[in-house]
Amino acid sequence: MLSPVPDADGAPFWEYAARGELRVQRCADCGEPRFPPRPCCPHCQSFASAWRAVSGRGRVWSYVVPHPPLLPGYAELAPYNVVVVELEEAPRIRLVGNVVAHAGAPPDSVDPARLRIGAPVRAVFSGGLPQWVPA
Amino acid sequence: MTASGLKDAVAIVGIGQTAFARQLAEDEKTLACRAVLAALDDAGIAPGEVDALASYTMEETDEVELAKAVGFGDLTFFSRVGYGGGGSCATVAHLAAAIATGQATVGVAWRSRKRGSGPRPWTDTSARLPTPAQWTRPFGLLRPVDEIAMLARRYMHEYGVTRDHLFNVALACRNRANQNPAAVMYDRPLTREMYMTSRWISEPLCLYDNCLETDGALACVVVGRERARDCAEKPVYVHAAAQGLPAQHHGMVNYWNDDPLTGPAWTAARHLWKHADFTPREVDVAQIYDAFTALIPLSLEGYGFCGRGEGGAFTEQGGLEIGGRLPLNTGGGGLSEAYVHGFNLVNEGVKQLRGTSTAQVPGAETCLVTAGEGVPTSALLLRS
Ligand SMILES: [Zn+2]
Numbered sequence: 001m002l003s004p005v006p007d008a009d010g011a012p013f014w015e016y017a018a019r020g021e022l023r024v025q026r027c028a029d030c031g032e033p034r035f036p037p038r039p040c041c042p043h044c045q046s047f048a049s050a051w052r053a054v055s056g057r058g059r060v061w062s063y064v065v066p067h068p069p070l071l072p073g074y075a076e077l078a079p080y081n082v083v084v085v086e087l088e089e090a091p092r093i094r095l096v097g098n099v100v101a102h103a104g105a106p107p108d109s110v111d112p113a114r115l116r117i118g119a120p121v122r123a124v125f126s127g128g129l130p131q132w133v134p135a
Numbered sequence: 136m137t138a139s140g141l142k143d144a145v146a147i148v149g150i151g152q153t154a155f156a157r158q159l160a161e162d163e164k165t166l167a168c169r170a171v172l173a174a175l176d177d178a179g180i181a182p183g184e185v186d187a188l189a190s191y192t193m194e195e196t197d198e199v200e201l202a203k204a205v206g207f208g209d210l211t212f213f214s215r216v217g218y219g220g221g222g223s224c225a226t227v228a229h230l231a232a233a234i235a236t237g238q239a240t241v242g243v244a245w246r247s248r249k250r251g252s253g254p255r256p257w258t259d260t261s262a263r264l265p266t267p268a269q270w271t272r273p274f275g276l277l278r279p280v281d282e283i284a285m286l287a288r289r290y291m292h293e294y295g296v297t298r299d300h301l302f303n304v305a306l307a308c309r310n311r312a313n314q315n316p317a318a319v320m321y322d323r324p325l326t327r328e329m330y331m332t333s334r335w336i337s338e339p340l341c342l343y344d345n346c347l348e349t350d351g352a353l354a355c356v357v358v359g360r361e362r363a364r365d366c367a368e369k370p371v372y373v374h375a376a377a378q379g380l381p382a383q384h385h386g387m388v389n390y391w392n393d394d395p396l397t398g399p400a401w402t403a404a405r406h407l408w409k410h411a412d413f414t415p416r417e418v419d420v421a422q423i424y425d426a427f428t429a430l431i432p433l434s435l436e437g438y439g440f441c442g443r444g445e446g447g448a449f450t451e452q453g454g455l456e457i458g459g460r461l462p463l464n465t466g467g468g469g470l471s472e473a474y475v476h477g478f479n480l481v482n483e484g485v486k487q488l489r490g491t492s493t494a495q496v497p498g499a500e501t502c503l504v505t506a507g508e509g510v511p512t513s514a515l516l517l518r519s
Contacts, residue, residue, distance in 0.1 A: 001273070002260060002272045002273050004270075005269055006269055007266050009266075035391050036266065062285045062288045062289035064276070064281050064288060064338060064339075065335065065337065065338035066275060066277065066278075066337045066338075069255075071258065074275045079335070079338070080275055082274050082281065082285070092393060093391070095270070096270055096271045096276055096390070097274050098274050098275065107274070112338070129273060
């Protein structure tokens with residue numbers, strides 16, 4: 001399985017995730033959240049930013065069910081789900097992830113037929129990665 | 136140049152291609168040389184007269200190798216365009232800009248690729264990390280098809296687009312390929328039954344929603360309008376050209392803005408139509424980038440052939456077939472002729488306006504050609 005390879009902008013997200021916290025970069029001047037993280041604010045061009053904790057509540061914005069050919073590690077899990085989750089506090093912040101049966105369960109632990117756009121989910125953490133469980 | 140800018144300032148006067156197949160014996164450099172020499176021969180222009188080149192950043196054969204192999208003259212302009220299939224039309228656009236502003240006189244654009252027998256780019260786990268892949272690949276969103284399927288699912292959900300609409304796209308391309316002896320799928324008809332029962336690649340997209348994996352090369356020759364009148368074949372004028380990278384766009388993982396379903400096509404289209412003497416209604420035939428079927432309804436909306444959310448319905452009642460509202464990808468496209476990063480769409484546009492397509496639209500005088508939607512893109516309006 002592939003681990004995130006953070007860049008300088010993304011590193012804080014993964015550091016917080018390793019501690020079980022979901023945080024989003026936000027402009028320290030105008031307050032606009034932004035994702036993916038980047039050096040300055042596209043609204044006010046400020047370089048000052050802060051990482052704000054979010055509730056972890058969200059809704060499924062879309063999802064796919066990949067089938068082979070896939071990379072080793074993923075091919076064995078297929079078919080599994082990948083979702084995009086829209087955060088409750090900041091709908092334009094949409095995180096890619098997996099809906100799982102419980103924290104630490106694999107991405108094939110939920111029947112894809114049960115997935116729906118708009119379904120409420122909440123963030124849990126396992127091995128430094130956020131995951132999503134039905135809320 | 137005059138105030139009219141690029142409008143009809145240059146023409147495509149030569150096109151060339153190799154055979155298309157899942158596997159060709161020759162290497163990419165040799166295929167590039169063959170396609171380029173075929174295009175120059177078609178134009179009746181000697182290699183020594185070429186002074187400008189344009190290709191994709193993903194092209195493996197560089198200018199030095201190509202120039203010394205085929206015997207180009209002194210080159211005074213050479214350009215590469217990024218973002219994979221988003222660069223196809225921009226290669227011609229860059230040559231048009233160079234020639235119209237006097238930087239060069241004879242330009243060649245080309246693409247040679249062994250995507251059929253070579254590696255799939257997404258299997259390179261180092262190349263696509265860390266950004267934006269750190270946000271997607273660990274969760275198993277690995278391939279372009281997964282990234283586009285995510286947008287396709289949302290699009291289908293928001294607008295009631297169905298798998299039958301996507302089938303209409305696959306079918307139109309396959310039907311045209313069935314008329315084109317050079318197409319990989321020339322003798323392979325497609326049925327709704329085959330489509331609906333085919334294996335999934337990334338739900339909601341199935342095998343037939345995906346382009347081919349092809350070895351092959353293509354090229355075209357661009358010259359100024361004065362020179363074009365003296366060439367062997369009827370000139371096909373570049374009426375308008377545009378690149379498109381919208382504000383806050385994120386490539387194929389365009390999940391992080393207000394409206395992820397309006398992509399680069401909208402940006403390119405606004406520029407094209409601002410500079411054109413005709414409207415979408417007056418486009419006789421279109422060659423729209425089809426790495427995935429779902430890109431077609433999105434592009435139909437982006438380029439103004441229908442309204443927002445109407446791209447699925449546009450494909451109904453044979454809308455994309457010969458005689459329909461907008462005959463599409465008349466050589467078979469990336470879905471059924473060959474997937475060479477969309478360059479075959481450029482050459483097919485030229486064939487239509489010469490009147491020599493294997494699925495000729497009677498009297499075609501205008502053609503839209505587009506590069507990949509979902510990545511920073513480009514597009515051309517061609518006219519005879
Ligand atoms: Zn700001």
